[in-house]
Amino acid sequence: MDLTYTPEQQAFRAEVREWLEAHVSAVPLEHFDATREGFEAHREWEKALKSGDWGMVTWPKEYGGRGLDLIQWLIFEEEYYRARAPGRVNQNGIFLLGPTLMEFGTHEQKSRFLPRMASGEEIWAQAWSEPMAGSDLAGVRATAVLEGDEYVLNGHKIWSSRAAFADMAFGLFRAPGSERHHGMSLIFFPLDAAGVTVNPIRKINGHVGFAEIFLENVRVPAFNRLGDEGQGWHICMATAGFERGLMLRSPARYQVAAAELAKLWQARKDEPGIDPALEADVVRAFMNAESYALSIYQTASRLIAGAKIGPEASTNKIFWSELDIHLHRTALAILGPEAELLSEPGAHDWIDDYIFALAGPIYAGSNEIQRNIIAERMLGLPRK
Amino acid sequence: MDLTYTPEQQAFRAEVREWLEAHVSAVPLEHFDATREGFEAHREWEKALKSGDWGMVTWPKEYGGRGLDLIQWLIFEEEYYRARAPGRVNQNGIFLLGPTLMEFGTHEQKSRFLPRMASGEEIWAQAWSEPMAGSDLAGVRATAVLEGDEYVLNGHKIWSSRAAFADMAFGLFRAPGSERHHGMSLIFFPLDAAGVTVNPIRKINGHVGFAEIFLENVRVPAFNRLGDEGQGWHICMATAGFERGLMLRSPARYQVAAAELAKLWQARKDEPGIDPALEADVVRAFMNAESYALSIYQTASRLIAGAKIGPEASTNKIFWSELDIHLHRTALAILGPEAELLSEPGAHDWIDDYIFALAGPIYAGSNEIQRNIIAERMLGLPRK
Amino acid sequence: MDFTLNDEQQMFAQTARQLFADTCTPDHWRRQMESGAVLDAERWAQIVETGFPLVLLPEDAGGLGLGELDFALIAEAAGYNALPDPLVESAGIALPLLAAAKPDSELLCDPAAIIAIEHPANPYVADAEAATALVLHKDGQAYLAAREDVTLTRKESIDPFRRLYRVDWEVAKAQPLGAVDWDLTLERGALFAAAQGLGLAQRAVDLAVDYAKDRQQFGKPIGTYQAVKHHLASAQVAIEFARPVVLAAAADIAHGDVQSRARVSHAKIVALEAADHAARASIQVHGAMGYSWEVDVHLFLKRALALTNSWGTPYFHRQRILHRIETQPLGPDQTFAREAEHA
């Protein structure tokens, strides 16, 4: 065990820091889920990242990435959050579809999709859920029927992140008459294809965060199917692993938030009417963020040493979602009567981030599902 | 709504206080679960209570009680706890079997059992659980076979409170071959009958708190069956209602403990190394005890006005068991390095009471079962 | 000792629940959110017609001369329906203050009039835009100003139905009301916030129960899962043990002693905690649905959040309970004791 960075890692950090300091605008971009303009501004940022070769840092070089190992990735993320760089509109591509394509795609599919994903030319939405298939993905009802060399897609997807403004989407479709985990295929479709209707859904913070997608006889080439016909569930489980797992949740974001909280506490703690007992919560928030970071470093080291990611995906999900809520509740308690106010431009938006944090225990596999997974796969308790 | 005591209620309080001040010994009795001597000392106290007509205060006068209404009962309990009067070794009789006998017993059964129960002459153990029938009482396997005018009892009971030293016990026995809720009868048996073996079980505080009871061809008169043959489940559910419910859990005990906690806090709060944030927990413990008391007063008023006790039994169980643990954890946190020490004679025994509190969410229907009941019977969520 | 509501009170509560249920449907909420209208004129007219704004006014001011317990039941129903209109702050808090300070105010003769109130406990004034007049605060003294004589600057709340304002005004354009009972006003503000909290909490649970009975996952309603059951059962327990505290606080508020203040504070803390707990459990049970604007659970979450810090923060109220612990006798015989008896 050696908890110091190598000189190479330190040099890498310096390089990231320098590039970000030169390129991150002091004026925050409008949120990519808020308006078309915000979305396109973030696409431009993806292109800027790509121009500095900072776009898909964990992807292999052959696919347009930088081929970083996980410790470098963590350093990159730390600097990225430290610099308050824009959110990644391309997240579904970087962390979900990209790795899945690399694992399951044909050479032609990789050539067609990965470079445009890496360049920001095509931004991807996910289309996992359906009205009757949320945590229970095997309940998918949307269908795909092969006619010649085209699939005809029909169905209704919902809670699709980025779908309001993105270019492409991927989702599960089943052969008519198939049941549950069988007969499903993972298929890509352009969001502007004939027969596709996208209705944005507002989140409780008022942003357009998701969309529902209606597909009516949408025709896509059979080329757009990833893996074999009927292999969709298998691929999807691998992808859900990516989604639940390490990649999506950099510890840096919580460490930034914990530091902001400590700053808020320092600024307010001596004001009249502030509850001194909140000091314990400020310390707790710092501890939680540190625990999460140390755990991710440990996992990264294990993966580099050849281990496979296992149920950490589920324990991580529970831990970061709960720490995020606790951290933001502490901030609101410090703010007191100001907590309910939407933030002034430029200020840290505690209330909006709190509302966002409340989604943590719900999406990417609810915490109830995650606890089932931990109990059954990690502890070995019986399913039924 | 009128939240003041009537002059009659005030006079009643004064009467209780006066009697207790004259009769409660300043030296606490040894615990009734600790030794035979402690048990018998408590039996003597039951007799003393009875001599002042303070034994079975909620029982009707015809059965040897005082016929108090529920508000008077609450006042009595407040004064009882305020006076630090001894724990009630007769609890299973007063609150569980007594009311059940009154509801389901024949005239002869009431005459035979109630007066001796009221006088402390016969102290009762309960014998609900079996090794394979804890929360799931319908899993009882002990059998009763009628031979002439006697039942022959066989089986293995466990977690029987008071059974180590008590005189009589009541439990469920089934007709051989019957299943689940059917074919069970509620039967009484003397703990010194031929064929009864009692093995005390130590609780985690080291006290003998329960016993297991082995019954081998124990013969009791058919007279000892309460209600009809096979009616045991029905009667037991009524009794479990008594057990879970209002009667067993006077708010006074938590108010006494909350007051002790406040005293402990006042005494220690300015010592070096004491966490000032614990003040919030001291206030919380007071609030919880008050909430519980107000809720019980509300329920008592509703019952007096003719309502039936409903799912309050389950909400109460959860609330008092959780407040009790929180309160004692707060005390241990104040005590710091002293928390682990067994108390000196005469001091408030925080660690032992904490250990006792940990049983709260387990016995008398685990809190998991209680939450199921609330969800299904109170909120109407589907069973399966 | 009688801890039950009388028939009249139960009927009153029933009337309020029915009126708000009929006039605050999800459709009403959405239309009002989209329009940004401060009041739903039709609903307000019906509210005025029931006489709710008159409940706390003395009979000789044309009011019903009822007490805080009666109004708390209305506030609870308002919470249950996330009532957007300023009934509670106007009729429950501002009007009684005005009636005490200026019994001959002509504003008291107009049951439809809305009075907003600036109180030292709150940094902003709620619903000032809808008000006919505002009770204002300066150096401990109260003033009354017409809506058109003050300048309002909107502060956006996370709660789409809370319209908060900073108020700029001049003493010259306001009518002095003298030294009013700001403390009693705070008690009422906190109490009725607590009562609303009870309603918010119960509605959040009820919405989740309805959803959980209906919504299928893995082939059965999600309400059959123990995790869902236990989330909602815990939320319901919190409500069950907050409600008696709110009712006792309402019944006792007039005593104005250490105990009554501590009980109001206790009610405020636990009722809003119950509301927050229930709203979060409800969002969790609703899953992604609970996180979308079109499903209305978020209204209850946000109102709970806003009320938690209005009329005294949890810390402010905790300190008042601590004061009761430190200065008054404790113990099982003290539940209904009064300061005067031990002073």
Add this chain to the structure above:
Amino acid sequence: MDFTLNDEQQMFAQTARQLFADTCTPDHWRRQMESGAVLDAERWAQIVETGFPLVLLPEDAGGLGLGELDFALIAEAAGYNALPDPLVESAGIALPLLAAAKPDSELLCDPAAIIAIEHPANPYVADAEAATALVLHKDGQAYLAAREDVTLTRKESIDPFRRLYRVDWEVAKAQPLGAVDWDLTLERGALFAAAQGLGLAQRAVDLAVDYAKDRQQFGKPIGTYQAVKHHLASAQVAIEFARPVVLAAAADIAHGDVQSRARVSHAKIVALEAADHAARASIQVHGAMGYSWEVDVHLFLKRALALTNSWGTPYFHRQRILHRIETQPLGPDQTFAREAEHA
């Protein structure tokens, strides 16, 4: 940057786990509880034979010259098996202090010798009765006294295997050790308490898992119920996120800076919380079984409770973390930063 244990460390941990598992069975616990014996002589001989008492002694004192990380793995295994013998306090805490203060002490030559330690952080001395000698504390100075030269007064702990004593002694009968590093000793005490906490926590979960797979209620194992699953999953999450903190604290302890102290404190807090959480969940899952003396879960609950307040209370440790927050830079690049670099 490498956050993994090397092969030697993993083998070491494995040896400790196996030895304690073989020699601390429930039968051993019960016999030792009944007998009240301070040591299980046979087990202690085996422990000495493995060389565990030599781990932290420098090589020139005949020790293995290993570090706190190595010993933390032994302490974790001791926790996992509720080891009754004073291995951790003697070999992990007292011996290294003695070796630093008096490298030529003949006590260091006897690997079976047990040294007890009186530290200002603890009001009582653990396991003093079993000790050959005691390190004692007076006005900041350390002294060494033979067991027979001090007077011990037993204080009963809730933990049946913790033998606490008040020590009365005279400077005249003790050997002065001078000004020793009490602070580093506290770090070690807190760190190894944390490591034991991890072991206690995992064992409590494992016992509950075994029970829940087996125990039937309503016709199926209780481990199939979501409530049971979620209790134990939550406990396991707490363990998963405490363990990296303990390991990092062990790896960093030698720095002796604000960050390393804060990390030891962090480890102490979260590992003992995990232990308490797991023990309570385990008792709850065991139902009445968990509440009976004969089922061993209570040992883990009580040890966790005792260690929570040993070697610094949670508040003491929280204040050290606060100090790190207040005096050192914060942020995502600071996870492994050192005080020296920013001083």
